[in-house]
Amino acid sequence: MRVMSSRILLNLGLIVVVAVAGLLLYSLVTRVAAPRVDPVRESNPSGLAGGVIQVEILNGCGIDNLAAETRNYVHDRGFDVVNVGNYERSDVDSSLVIDRVGDMESARKVANLLGVGEGRVIQEIDPERYLDVTIVLGNDYRDLRPFRDRSE
Numbered sequence: 001m002r003v004m005s006s007r008i009l010l011n012l013g014l015i016v017v018v019a020v021a022g023l024l025l026y027s028l029v030t031r032v033a034a035p036r037v038d039p040v041r042e043s044n045p046s047g048l049a050g051g052v053i054q055v056e057i058l059n060g061c062g063i064d065n066l067a068a069e070t071r072n073y074v075h076d077r078g079f080d081v082v083n084v085g086n087y088e089r090s091d092v093d094s095s096l097v098i099d100r101v102g103d104m105e106s107a108r109k110v111a112n113l114l115g116v117g118e119g120r121v122i123q124e125i126d127p128e129r130y131l132d133v134t135i136v137l138g139n140d141y142r143d144l145r146p147f148r149d150r151s152e
Contacts, residue, residue, distance in 0.1 A: 040053070042105045044103070053110065056131050058085055058086060061137060069147075087137075092136055094120055095136060098135075098136065099122070099123040100134055101131075
């Protein structure tokens with residue numbers, strides 16, 4: 001009887017160890033595959049208030065409520081969304097991230113958050129906007145993390 005109960009305990013212990021190891025491995029893989037993007041500015045060349053990256057989200061493809069849905073995703077990850085609206089055009093093919101203050105590192109952080117490629121991060125400094133980064137959502141929006149994550 002003792003031998004049988006010690007085997008059961010050993011088997012239960014082994015199951016617990018394997019489950020914990022699996023959970024740790026899963027955590028490592030998800031952290032590496034989708035690293036958390038820090039919403040804090042590394043520099044502040046334009047002297048904007050606060051330390052959190054300020055973002056504007058503009059719909060460039062004409063899909064209803066697209067910018068608002070993206071706002072929720074960006075805001076939930078700690079960024080300060082200061083404006084949501086429509087871009088000057090509604091036929092933008094590829095989404096882009098625009099640096100407005102000369103802080104490309106902040107623009108890259110936002111691009112990484114969304115899954116926008118490095119080649120789609122541009123600089124158009126505009127001190128009249130009083131924000132760090134503008135996101136323009138294009139017809140490729142389904143490929144961006146806010147919309148890929150939603151379907152998984």
